[in-house]
Amino acid sequence: MPHYKLSYFDVRARGECIRMMFAIGGVPLEDVRVQLQEWEGMVKNKAAPFNALPMLEVDGVKIAQTLAILRYIARETGLAGPDNLTSALADSLADQYADFVMAYMPWHVVNAGFIPGDKDALYDSVYLPARTKHLPFFEAALKKSTTGWFANTPELTHVDVFIASHVEWLMALDKNADTIFEDFPLLGAHFKKFFAHPKLQTYLKERPDARF
Ligand SMILES: N[C@@H](CCC(=O)N[C@@H](CS)C(=O)NCC(=O)O)C(=O)O
Structure with a gap:
């Protein structure tokens, strides 16, 4: 190895x-x-x-x-999926989540104190619109899954690791983190399932x- x-x-x-x-x-x-x-x-x-x-x-x-x-x-x-098509589906969701991260980054760098700025104004003008645009994509993907994993696989794939760990990151940043799963319950269920993985x-x- x-x-x-x-x-x-x-x-x-x-x-x-x-x-x-x-x-x-x-x-x-x-x-x-x-x-x-x-x-x-x-x-x-x-x-x-x-x-x-x-x-x-x-x-x-x-x-x-x-x-x-x-x-x-x-x-x-x-753990990349059982076939190329499933891997591509997993990749597309992970890439889309990475786009979400880039969309909210101008808020994150101020919110985390890396650069000066008005974090509350950016929360409203940058983060919330990005969240409203992107998180429904992931909720919809989970709605189509019969296994609770993003690419509808029996075992998790890299997209599950990517999104759940990034949602954990987001929960640590968002001053209203508790509202995320109220609006996106399947994402909440996925988060719980992932963090319970043996x-x-x-x-x-x-x-x-x-x-x-
Ligand atoms: N798309 C890249 C982004 C990498 C990135 O921006 N890394 C940040 C930390 S999260 C970094 O290295 N920042 C240090 C710097 O830019 O000096 C990836 O996902 O690896």
């Missing part, structure tokens, strides 16, 4: 889906938490392919982009606390 090393910041955010995918797949991972000072040095040295994290090193080969990493590990562990329980007990 190759040596897998993940570099990401000391938060859950984008990196958590990768950590969870490894845990569910039962594959050992070196989980490196990069501090901001170290990151400055890594940027100077062009240590990450696109000067961004997460980055997975597979026996020293560097892979960037969260979803590329996630799909790779899903394929390696047999292969995730040891990881959840042992993972470090994080602001988001």
Whole structure:
């Protein structure tokens, strides 16, 4: 088995889906938490392919982009769906959720204190419209599923890991997090099902606390 090393910041955010995918797949991972000072040095040295994290090193080969990493590990562990069409369906939902993240990012960076700005104004003008546009897509996908997993598979696939971990991130950011599942109950049921997955329980007990 190759040596897998993940570099990401000391938060859950984008990196958590990768950590969870490894845990569910039962594959050992070196989980490196990069501090901001170290990151400055890594940027100077062009240590990450696109000067961004997460980055997975597979026996020293560097892979960037969260979803590329996630799909790779899903394929390696047999959790990318039973056939190419199902994988494509899973991919399309995960990519759509990534579009949602990009849509609300101008609010997130202010809300998290990374840059100055009026977080409440951005909550109303950026985040809520993005949520109203995007979350119904995922609720509709779950309505079509007979298994409770996004790609209607008997076992979860990478899209379930991606969306549930990102919803957890969102719950940590949204000042009205409790209203999310009121409006999107199937997303709430999916979240509960995912976090109850037997292969995730040891990881959840042992993972470090994080602001988001
Ligand atoms: N689409 C990329 C986005 C990567 C990204 O924006 N990473 C952020 C952290 S979540 C980053 O590295 N920021 C540091 C910087 O830009 O200096 C992915 O999903 O991997």
